[in-house]
Amino acid sequence: MRRGVLEYSILLILSAGDEYASSIIQKLKEVNIIVAEGTTYPLLIRLKKLGLLNYRWEESPQGPPRKYYMITELGREQLSGLDAAWEELSEGIESIRKNSSRTK
Amino acid sequence: MRRGVLEYSILLILSAGDEYASSIIQKLKEVNIIVAEGTTYPLLIRLKKLGLLNYRWEESPQGPPRKYYMITELGREQLSGLDAAWEELSEGIESIRKNSSRTK
DNA sequence: TTCAGTACCTTGTGTTGCAAGGTATTCTAA
DNA sequence: TTAGAATACCTTGCAACACAAGGTACTGAA
Numbered sequence: 001m002r003r004g005v006l007e008y009s010i011l012l013i014l015s016a017g018d019e020y021a022s023s024i025i026q027k028l029k030e031v032n033i034i035v036a037e038g039t040t041y042p043l044l045i046r047l048k049k050l051g052l053l054n055y056r057w058e059e060s061p062q063g064p065p066r067k068y069y070m071i072t073e074l075g076r077e078q079l080s081g082l083d084a085a086w087e088e089l090s091e092g093i094e095s096i097r098k099n100s101s102r103t104k
Numbered sequence: 105m106r107r108g109v110l111e112y113s114i115l116l117i118l119s120a121g122d123e124y125a126s127s128i129i130q131k132l133k134e135v136n137i138i139v140a141e142g143t144t145y146p147l148l149i150r151l152k153k154l155g156l157l158n159y160r161w162e163e164s165p166q167g168p169p170r171k172y173y174m175i176t177e178l179g180r181e182q183l184s185g186l187d188a189a190w191e192e193l194s195e196g197i198e199s200i201r202k203n204s205s206r207t208k
Numbered sequence: 209t210t211c212a213g214t215a216c217c218t219t220g221t222g223t224t225g226c227a228a229g230g231t232a233t234t235c236t237a238a
Numbered sequence: 239t240t241a242g243a244a245t246a247c248c249t250t251g252c253a254a255c256a257c258a259a260g261g262t263a264c265t266g267a268a
Contacts, residue, residue: 001189003107003224003255009200016204022215031196039256041217063214064264083201085105090194092135096113097187100120107224107255126246143225145248167245168233 006035006043008082011075014053020066044069052078110139110147112186115179118157124170148173156182 021040028035047053052075055067125144132139151157156179159171
């Protein structure tokens, strides 16, 4: 169901501040969007390749270093397109829901 | 972006009344959800195989006969699951959007 | 020095959506 | 009467996405 929306979610989260993969996964979990590591890592790498994200390494208080991702200017442009797409989609669905609930 | 949501849209539309493929595509277009024939036909066939839909042939006033799809009891059960999933997803996204717009 | 915890990443698979191409029926106009 | 145009159905092959499963590596504590 949530296919394709993950890119949007990740850009949204990173537009509020830099995060590393595990913390992104955690933040998504908090709003009941469950995403697997095997989905997240390839996606982040893809978004980096597309120039929507960058990253820097940072020491962790405990454990191995973390790869903090940050959104680029291009990423922000892409994000506003996805904002519009999301609104269109959710309005579309809401409108169908209203029409169908009349006769349910 | 709209991946996986099409099944939900189609079940929603059919829960309001029987439709044939072209009219479903048309209705989705009206709410700016553009879907290709090559997506719709296989999906309808798949939902039929899963027992969520049935169909009957009906004469058309003009042109070849139409395959009217109708939702089954099982389809309605599936639909209420998707209703819940959609709400969870859109609430999740909205909540991330709120958090990120603060710092944008 | 081994184990638990954290963090990274890859591979292979199934599903989804699409573009392109194809068949068949009906009606209309030449 | 036959050649389009319009409508409606469907299939094939491809690319992208999400996930499960499996794997590496660093750190600190027992």
